[in-house]
Amino acid sequence: MTTILEDSTPGTDNAAAEGLPAGQRFRAWFRKHLVWIALGTLLAGLVTFLAINSVSGATDSRRLSARNPAPDGAMAAAEILARHGVSVTPTDTFEDTMDALSAKDEATVLLFDAQGFLDRSQLEEITAAADRVVVVAPRLRTLNGLNQGIRPGGVVPEATQVIEPGCEQEDARAAGRVSAQGSILSGPLVCYPTREDGPGLYAASADGRVIVLGSRELMDNQHLALEGNAALALRTLGNNADLVWYIPGVGDISASNSNPTLNELAPRWLAFAGPWLGLVALLAIAWRGRRMGPLVFEPLPVVVKAVETAEGRARLYQDSRAVGRAANNLRAGTLSRLARHFNLGADTTAEAIVDATARHAEQSIQEVRFVLIDFMPESEGQLVQWAQQIERIEQEATAR
Template identity: 85%
Template sequence: MTTKEHVGQEEITTTGFPAGRGFKAWFQKHLVWIALGALLAGLVIFLAIDSVAGATDSRRLSARNPAPDGGMAVAEILGRHGVSVTPTETFEDTLEALSNKDDATVFLFDAQGFLDRSQLEDITAAADRVVVVTPRLRTLNGLAEGIRPGGVVPEAIQVIEPGCGQDDALAAGRVSAQGSVFSGPVVCYAPRGSGPGLYAESADGRVIVLGSRELLDNQHVALEGNAALALRTLGNNADLVWYLPGIGDIPASNSSPTLNELAPRWLAFAGPWLGFVALLAIVWRGRRMGPLVFEPLPVVVKAAETAEGRARLYQDSRAVERAARNLRAGTLSRLARHFNLGADATTEAILDTTARHVKLPATEVRSVLIDFMPESEGQLVQWAQQIERIEQEAIAR
């Protein structure tokens, strides 16, 4: 037994550790083993949860799905009645399962139409019977060409009688399900008494189409004769392969074609030639710009170059009137600034001041600066020279 002594206000054990520190020291000493134990416990819990979750499947009509839209109930009942149920998820696993069994039935639910014709033909050849639920037209074409879609069951109809002489349908009696109807050599459960029905069978009896998931799912299988029809249809043989195709079953040949595959064959020969011709046209018609000149920014452009460039633009567009207005406005603005008339100076004030500083009469100054408007490029050049002389003479004085 550990004895305790009181020194002042602190409680000390005979081991030399203050009370409460012994556990801390022990914890630090065995920290590695504690961490390993916690890791091992977590691993065991994870494996247990994973094993439980792995036994179930959330996909519709899956033999491992206990949810209302699953098919576990039918699979379990078939197993209790001596039918060996083998769930498969890939096309290869399905063929392997069929290769080990004689006279096996395949339950096929390919809602997205992943399988192509060749795959469906391989399954049909390897199985004694194929029961397919709500197939697409592509699936029907690969299984039995004599069975075709025929519409849907009206919502007002809740219970459907067999209406045929097929043994399984007669033994099951009426069913309760909504879904699609199909036409074929043998048709049962026609909503209107005749025509397409929920149950369609090929002429040789090896392909059976069920038009509703409600005939097999956990939520509706107990209604009316749904369970009896499902069990008799799927339990015809001692072995049942429960196959739900996935996206991994899509053949590689079904991938989207490349641009080379889409292009016509002649493009392989004409394409390079057209590219060469286009290059020649670019060289022939392209504008010779000369080598690039690298200059540090900002670049200062001389006023004369700017004026020349703008004049060329005006010349190319034959904008004589616009060029004249710009020349007149620029001249008047410079004259007003030179005579300190201010930004709000009127045209008359600028004319009067300019006329007093040149030798020309005021009427001639007005005619040149205001009244005259050139109509051709030649007149524009002469007029520009006149207003330049007036401006230079006014500024010189």
């Protein structure tokens, strides 16, 4: 075995390392530079992490976003439109959307306001500035703000797999049948109805400038390839060379869009009737709330004898076949009377009562204990016989 002695001079280390095989030289070099290797690996990992984050920063995790490659995103539709010459401009705020529309003569706006952030005035501005507005899965607040006669009509039945166009609209006829679940709408022009002459997934205004799609599945990444979903989405969004893809956020809520106060909701006549009603209420309280005098105690109209109460309770026990409950009551009453007769006190035990009873009745303790404590009747006949036994024992013990 070859032993290598370490020296403090670098020349000695190099000379000793040269005499070793290649594998041992590599291991020696690796141990010597282990700290620098670890630092380099950490630095490379950090650079890779930052690079991945910078690439993923271009994506958007919001539903139906043009930059979202996830199943609920719509990057696929946006990429296809871009490859066919449509300039797609994603926007996140109302100001950016209006700026993008002002720079374009004719543009289509895709609006996905899932939370209903935009108010009526903002929707009217977008509708006036755009050549076509395509609204996807809107809330009732958004439909009312559009003011195009489009109203909700229910949902697509779960058993429905595909839906035929059912209308003469050019884009719907070219796309053919689609497959999607979501809301159905009624309006001036309806396509893809779930029943004949009923509401459908596609509704448009009378002039065709406002189109409402009741389902996100018509254009999200997960369902775009089903049936004619892609054809309908691309034809609806690609009619113009410019497309503004707008998904509103919390920052788009108008400052004046606040909930009305109670004073604003109350009718005008309440300002006059309110004080009068308050005065009437005070007078009614003073009238009905005056002191009526002290309470009067009156005797009960019926006096029930104790024996009648006992007989009534006994009949209840008999009707409900409560043999055990009746036996426990009889046992407790007998032991209480015996303890009071022998002046044993309220805190006496059952054993002391049995000893006193057996001594005064001149019977064995085992026999008295079996009758008074241990025995439990199981039928009404046994209950009667046992009641007679404890009564006889009580009479014998108290008679002497």
